[in-house]
Amino acid sequence: MTAIERLGPGLLERLPAAVQKPSYDRAALSPGMAHLGVGAFHRCHQAEYTDDLLSRRFDRWGIVGINIRPPALAETLGRQDGLYTRLIRENGHVEARVIGSIVKVVDSQDSAAPALEVLVSADIELVTMTVTEKGYCHVPSTGALDLDHPDVVHDLANPEAPRSVPGILTRALEQRRATHARKLTLLSCDNIPTNGSILENVVRSFAERRGNGLADWIAANAAFPSAMVDRIAPAVTRQDLDSVEQRYGYRDGAVAVGEPFRQWVIEKKFAGRMPGWDLAGATFVDDVTPFEHLKMRVLNGAQTTLATLGVLAGLEHTSDAIADPLLSLFVRRMLVEQTLPTLMPVAGMNPSAYVEQSLDRLKNTAIRHRNHQIATDGSQKIVQRLLNPIRDRLNLGAGIGLLSVPVAGWMAYLILASAGFGKRWPVSDPYAGMVAAIADETGHDARGLASAILAIDTIFDPGLAANETFRQAVTLALGELLSGDPMAAVRHSLEQ
Numbered sequence: 280m281t282a283i284e285r286l287g288p289g290l291l292e293r294l295p296a297a298v299q300k301p302s303y304d305r306a307a308l309s310p311g312m313a314h315l316g317v318g319a320f321h322r323c324h325q326a327e328y329t330d331d332l333l334s335r336r337f338d339r340w341g342i343v344g345i346n347i348r349p350p351a352l353a354e355t356l357g358r359q360d361g362l363y364t365r366l367i368r369e370n371g372h373v374e375a376r377v378i379g380s381i382v383k384v385v386d387s388q389d390s391a392a393p394a395l396e397v398l399v400s401a402d403i404e405l406v407t408m409t410v411t412e413k414g415y416c417h418v419p420s421t422g423a424l425d426l427d428h429p430d431v432v433h434d435l436a437n438p439e440a441p442r443s444v445p446g447i448l449t450r451a452l453e454q455r456r457a458t459h460a461r462k463l464t465l466l467s468c469d470n471i472p473t474n475g476s477i478l479e480n481v482v483r484s485f486a487e488r489r490g491n492g493l494a495d496w497i498a499a500n501a502a503f504p505s506a507m508v509d510r511i512a513p514a515v516t517r518q519d520l521d522s523v524e525q526r527y528g529y530r531d532g533a534v535a536v537g538e539p540f541r542q543w544v545i546e547k548k549f550a551g552r553m554p555g556w557d558l559a560g561a562t563f564v565d566d567v568t569p570f571e572h573l574k575m576r577v578l579n580g581a582q583t584t585l586a587t588l589g590v591l592a593g594l595e596h597t598s599d600a601i602a603d604p605l606l607s608l609f610v611r612r613m614l615v616e617q618t619l620p621t622l623m624p625v626a627g628m629n630p631s632a633y634v635e636q637s638l639d640r641l642k643n644t645a646i647r648h649r650n651h652q653i654a655t656d657g658s659q660k661i662v663q664r665l666l667n668p669i670r671d672r673l674n675l676g677a678g679i680g681l682l683s684v685p686v687a688g689w690m691a692y693l694i695l696a697s698a699g700f701g702k703r704w705p706v707s708d709p710y711a712g713m714v715a716a717i718a719d720e721t722g723h724d725a726r727g728l729a730s731a732i733l734a735i736d737t738i739f740d741p742g743l744a745a746n747e748t749f750r751q752a753v754t755l756a757l758g759e760l761l762s763g764d765p766m767a768a769v770r771h772s773l774e775q
């Protein structure tokens with residue numbers, strides 16, 4: 280039996296006709312940017328936009344992909360010379376394409392040195408990143424650098440051997456100044472509001488502590504544009520890898536799967552040359568804020584709501600949760616009645632139509648997005664997805680009964696994972712330990728639980744946490760979510 284061939288440059292010319300491939304000369308592509316965090320999202324988003332751009336206007340914009348956290352890339356993308364198959368799935372339809380924009384991958388999990396070597400190199404004019412919300416080591420409620428974060432504590436004491444993203448980027452900028460002094464654009468592609476400003480803030484906090492004029496040099500020589508990024512691209516499974524082998528006859532250890540929809544809105548604020556991603560459908564704008572609110576409050580807000588309430592209802596994926604008539608009615612009414620009125624006008628987009636389009640996207644049964652995956656790190660997500668629209672509504676004197684239910688949903692999701700509540704499922708959230716300790720201490724009293732969790736001021740800003748309307752709505756919903764009939768909270772909120 281012959282072994283199944285693995286994807287690599289030698290296979291490009293022999294790919295089945297159903298698989299599209301780069302139309303440009305990959306051998307001529309040289310690196311011009313680096314990307315931190317080469318996960319499913321990057322492979323379905325920035326790398327694909329870049330591949331589109333290269334086929335329209337070839338230029339020196341190959342990507343060096345770096346992982347400073349697991350998984351290692353050497354055995355997957357590395358063995359395939361950066362090539363991978365990007366599958367777009369929508370219900371019964373699949374489209375396959377090999378993406379060629381990643382020219383090299385670098386594993387830097389054990390030490391920052393390999394990452395720094397790339398980031399400091401004079402060839403690199405741009406660093407993009409998808410390092411998840413918690414990668415910025417900021418306090419979710421304020422955006423400031425979290426000086427209690429263990430990696431931040433470590434990096435401030437050992438700036439030459441950093442572990443955190445802001446520590447590594449600050450060190451790279453410091454070394455760039457000391458070597459060639461070329462300018463750098465650092466483009467965050469994570470789902471945090473004003474992501475460019477948050478990144479700039481955390482890097483500046485590091486640089487100021489480093490002294491020697493570094494913060495001023497960075498202010499003059501680096502740019503931190505904000506961006507809104509969008510495409511649903513869940514964690515890849517063994518079945519996804521096998522599906523490529525079964526359908527197309529080759530092995531690919533770095534498959535990425537996404538939905539058809541994609542969007543990228545980038546703030547026009549660059550230190551130097553930028554890839555012309557607008558040729559590939561991205562939009563460059565002066566202010567990303569309205570786009571960012573729309574996306575995080577509507578699409579991401581709906582995802583987080585369906586994820587935590589979906590788990591409580593025993594449902595596995597987003598598409599299962601939205602297929603549930605009660606959850607579907609709830610999420611739609613929440614978005615239309617309470618979220619939509621908080622949005623600013625968005626150039627060229629109709630927010631009501633966007634709500635309907637987002638709900639349709641979430642119904643895509645070919646995208647197997649696990650509710651537990653979306654509920655991961657909820658503490659880093661609820662501010663921008665739920666608490667900010669709640670605050671806006673309270674300022675207007677408007678109701679928040681529906682938006683409060685998923686906030687209680689996030690609390691219940693972590694509480695029910697604690698020992699005192701039977702460890703119903705494993706969770707991954709930087710605040711899981713804190714909420715479990717609160718649950719152990721407080722027991723089953725919803726008022727006490729809500730009150731202690733609302734007192735976590737790094738998530739809930741004290742003004743919001745003190746608001747009686749909000750406290751009551753969250754407490755009421757939490758009591759019901761923790762009862763034997765969790766969906767009572769959803770039903771009752773709709774009746775009010």
Ligand code: CS2
Pocket residue numbers: 470508509510511512579582583652653654660
């Ligand atoms: C999801 C996002 O896991 C999550 O937090 O809500 O990854 C979401 O799928 C993307 O933001 C869509 O663009």
